[in-house]
Amino acid sequence: MEILRNLGRRKLRSSLTILGIVIGIFALTTMGAMSEHFNVLFNFAEEWYSSSIPVGSPDGQAALQPLSKIGEIEKVDGVAAAFPGYSFDMKPGQVTTVSYSIPDTIVAYDPREAPYEAVKTSIAHGRNLTATSRREVVLGTGVANEFKKSVGDGIDLPVRPRDAKLDFVNHPFTVVGVLHPTGTVPDSFAYISVADAQLLFKDVVPAFMRDRVDTTTVAEGITVYGRPGTSLAGLDRIADRINQQVPGVKATRPSDLVSSFRSGGATFTAITTAAAVLALVIGGLSVVNTMIMSVIERYREIGLKKAVGAHTQRVLREYLMEATLIGFLGGAIGYALGVGLTHMINVAGRSSNLELFLVTPKLTAIALAFAVALGALAGLFPAFRAARLDPVLALRTTN
């Protein structure tokens, strides 16, 4: 209570000091929430590519693979299964220069692939696709929210652009399931059967080639799985063997992809760290300044406390608590403002499936602990100065 009253006695200075920490922790929270969002995406990608090998066309060739390659690949030592891959823009024609989220995508899904997938999704409403599914779609939660679709609703895929040409083709699908939110890639996906994907694939083949290509015999790529428990290095070796033994394909080493995603994650972690350092500099210096001023102004008060029996450690503790409280108040306000702003932006972006921020319990703990630690650390020097004051000199100081 005395600490609050002391802060209240110097309202303007206390407010400015707290504001310094508010700005720092606000920056930490918003940047951290963005970093957490991207880290979840990177972690998903890292986990995904730690369990499968993407196989495509050799460098410089169009992304088109005959399905017969699947059989050849499955003969390679260590390969457990291989599946054709197709993916399409869900909103073709959309102009996107810089994207901060995964674009809405239609992907082919074969139920037999489920046991091999490292990243599991689960159905929140309805059911999953089956081996015989036709014109059925399972939506990720972000896509379902964006198009306001639920189980039983119809949706034409791909979604017709406003300025679509006359020859634009899409197909009616029925929503049979909606996934639980994952906070990552599957939220932006619409899953259809391989047979339906081949139907859509025919639509994306240029018109002059359409009659010359049998889209039921080709795929955009092939996803290869190793036997359960295969390590990343083991998958790399399988990728090398595929490149040596199967002509006309290019298997990418999973470790190359994983390290690429890791470096992407490290960039965002660096942004968070930079925000934290900014908070440290701005907030910390203002707390140091306030507490030093506070100690100087209260020399006689400190002298009195020591004269009436206060131990050195007790004086140290009182001043540290004051600095810590400043840190906590600034941190709590900054964190609340940061969470408020990120929530508002996320809600505004939900209609276009653009959620940029993710406030996690880890981020909450870091922001508040950082603010408290910052206050305590910045208060350490002034508190030591107060605790070591000679009571005789302190009592006779004229302010």
Added chain:
Amino acid sequence: MASIELVDLTKHYRQGKTVVRALDGVSLEIGAGEFVSVVGRSGSGKTTMLDLIGLLLRPTSGKVLIDGLDAGQLKGNRRADVRGLRIGFIFQEFNLLPALNVVENVMLPLRYTKSNVKDGRARALELLEAVGLEDRARHRPDELSGGQQQRVAIARALVNRPTVVLGDEPTGSVDTQTSQELVGLMRWLNRAEGVTFVVVTHDLDLAGRTDRMIRLSDGRVVNDEPVRQAA
């Protein structure tokens, strides 16, 4: 047993290359319940002696015994404990904490001596009644006059039931009439509580109303005699 005993007490300071003999071999005894004034010119060693008795300074040599305890040799927290439990302080500038109200200021020493807060509050209110400020318990110090603030400081000095109260020019910042009221109050509390009072003062009216006057000059006791009270 003497409440305070000083044995060949010396305090020397170094100012550049010069050694200042602030107190130079003072020996004296002050009995329990005495009201003693210490007078002398500025620089005579009065405040140094008070600070040594109050364990705020360490002697260069000699002893300070409080209730028979050689307190001058105590270190760190033990010195603070003796100050908190056996000594009360009254300062010229009152030194009340502006963030605390009157009763909280009186209770301040209890915070550092692990006293029972409930009992301490009752004791603080009892002392505020004794100094005539029971109706100001929840006021802020800046809402009181100088004389009232010093009365709060006197109550604070007594809240821990100390054996010794040390006053450093306790009437130095108030007008003559208030000064006389404060002297009367301290005198009454000295008798009512049985507490030893040692006050350093330039105020001869105050010194004349104590039991004994000690005069210092150049760090030595030059006169120490009972005060003849006016009938």
